[in-house]
Amino acid sequence: MITPDVIAKHGITPEEYERIREILGRDPNFTELGVFSVMWSEHCSYKNSKLELKKFPTTGPRVLVKAGEENAGVIDIGDGWAIAFKMESHNHPSAVEPFQGAATGVGGIIRDIFTMGARPVFSMNSLRFGDIRGDSAEARTNRRLFAGVVAGISHYGNCIGIPTIGGEVYFDDSYAGNPLVNVFCLGVLRHDQIARGGAVGIGNPVFYVGAETGRDGLAGAAFASRELTEESKEDRPAVQVGDPFREKLLLEACLELLASGCAAGIQDMGAAGLTCSTCETASRGGTGVEIDVNLVPKREAGMTPYEILLSESQERMLVIVNKGEEDKVRAIFEKWDLPYAEVGVVNDDGMMRVREGDSTAVEIPARKLADDAPLYSREAAEKRPPAPLDLAQIPEADCLAALPTLLSHPSIASKRWVWRQYDHMVRLGATVLPGSDAAVFIVREANKILAASTDCNAIYCRQDPREGAKIAVAEAARNIACTGAVPLALTDNLNFGNPHKPENFLQLREAVEGMAEACRKFDTPVTGGNVSLYNESPAGAIDPTPTVGMVGIVEDPKHITTQFFKADGDVIILIGEPGDELGASHYLLAIHGLKAGPPPRLDYDRELAVQNAVRSLIRMELVASAHDCAEGGLAVTLAESCMSGEKNLGACVEIPSGATRADIPLFNESQSRIVISVKPAEAAGVLSFLAERGVPASQVGTVNCGNNLDISTAGKSFSWPLDELGETWGSTISRLMED
């Protein structure tokens, strides 16, 4: 029955099979082989990335639960309160079935959070699709995927009542056929409420609660650890179906259960379902767990132990109950109308044992299964720095036309069409609505104000993964600083191609090292996250996309700051240098069709000085608006500050530049720049404050109540009517999607 062919179909190498034989002291049976295949998939074991992930800083004075210890890291936010947050990918399911793929991604990350004992309070997401413009079959597919993913996130998040308050969406050919759906959730809890996922207490009963187990999502973790091919559509059974209503009941029941003190341990059934939750709880508890699949609530008859163990049906939890408290636990599950069953017991033999009535289906040492997956350091290609940009080869574009073209690029255009579909206001927290640099949210339970941002510029990472990953961290911190907040910690989602290809593994290693270095500099430990490899379509690997989800804290509601201009006459100040780096810019991409040149350099000292200065000025209540300068450079930054508020405000700006061509000062993406506006009477004081700290800054213009953005630079003057810019920026995506 266990032929080399069967082993290969489970994605297990001959060497790994030998290792399994050593662990068991015998050949595995078919069910056990299935169990190993999902637990040792990249998705569950991180076997190709773990050695790299160890490079991340994971400790700090605020870290209460470290990355990897439990389902999500936990960070102290003061006054006895803490937050648990994490980001996770659902890329492959979304490629095959965008609505359910994205919806169950949201459901999964929410479960990770309430498993920690935290009440989920908001979500975000980071999405990537192929180009949605044009009439090609590919563009239509990309639009279908985009619409489906947004609808799926909206469906699940809105129904469960957790606001989706921000995120990012980019469109690029490299994601055609392999979209990225990275979802983030944050929950809040008291320090003494942290729940653990260990099977502790010999003799404690093991309860199953939540949706019945069906044949949906069979071996989804293994599916996620393969490249997408033409045949992937046939893997549709590996995509699960989500039920946000069930999850809402599960969420309320679990929080009530954890508050009751009746649970000794709790673990959600996500990837690898019942398999993962039993062996991981046993491994964490240093115990064994024995369950009987006959007792598991099932949706259909005739399911084999193999199917029950590998099912990834959604909205299920495993709970270790303190012996003697069973009746209280039953009462809670019955109150919430949830299916449940006592399915097993914690024992002291260290085994994950699965019975089917009287016969034993699986018997594997739990710790070895959960924690002893093989670890690989794959071969990395040799590092080649990106070729320098030869500006002589790049003609200066018609800059008057270039700005509207950039603003109508779907990656830069307003995402209102997206976030209007998300309930971002439930839970009474969204004090800065989507569309500013970072979302700002009042956590009512804890009376704390958090800022959160997701960031990654994949063109930078494609050109230089190390620099790109550093900039992702820096930009997230900068976005957080612009709201008036201090960064606390971050979660990451590392999206790369097949690690067996040396050039992809090099990207992974470079990005991890760059990100790790930046996290140390910004004092933001990594609380956990997710690795998604094998992001390839028949056309090749995606651009490396190490996404960062960073959280910060605002100390006083008076400090909350947004990106758009506020009042006629306010003075516009550029903090940072005007810059001159066009490499890897969206200007090159959108206007010249190029991904070329090195990404901009990041100088940590400069970056920190700029961020600290802006935060100080905000705390002195001197800043009316603050906007990070990113894709599209200063011209796009200024246009957004004019247009993203309730009503348009004009601006008249002069960008100092020694350049002989205007595209450089307008569209370069040099780092460490923030555009602020201040009251006229404060301008001199703000400039001298910045000068004292050695932070370069210049007064570049004023806000007016006219209807134009006027910029002069490099000996040229431009004037853009805001009505026209606003129309192209504001309606591009809805036009593409609705027409």
Add this chain to the structure above:
Amino acid sequence: MKFAVLRFPGSNCDQDCIHALNAIPGASADYVWHKDTSLAGFDAVVVPGGFSYGDYLRCGAIARFSPVMKSVKEFANAGGPVIGICNGFQILCESGLLPGALVRNRGLHFVCEHVNLRVEQHDSRFTNAAWTGQILNIPIAHGEGCYFAEDETLERLRINGQVLLRYCDEQGRAADEANPNGSRENIAGIRNEAGNVFGLMPHPERACDPLLGSTDGLHIFKSILKG
């Protein structure tokens, strides 16, 4: 005044309503579980938003059969004030406490945004703290908020002054462009004939704190307090 905030499985604005009401001087609020049958001790009932019973079958269609709704009907028939917000409005329509129905938004998408509402009638138990013609800025968040009723019903609503809120533009015009969901006659909120049951799609509880951009929702709750 003590408000009962109903809690169905799938309610998700219940905590928000409790938070907003408890912050208003003179008001206090507590949960009532959907399996409970007593509303004794409460002066007003809030049917909050969310997705009661997952909104499977049809929005609000299952909630109407829950034990607590029987008590709500008795409470309403006895003249007690009942306000249904969003999914709560849908439930009140399904229960027959309010006429008409709420169907899929015109644009088919879920829509979450601040909208302008024109107060049509200040002579009511739910709008007496505002004035007729006043424009309120209150958010909406729904996928099925398009108010539909037969012509005769609309006629009756008009004659009886039962339409309390309409979607409008910044100038207060009930224009089609200001209608976020295709509701007939831009209707955003109606009361019953007796005047003690009110349903609206916008969320007043989300507009009670200056940090959330508007405090216009307070007009609705304060009206109930004024009685």
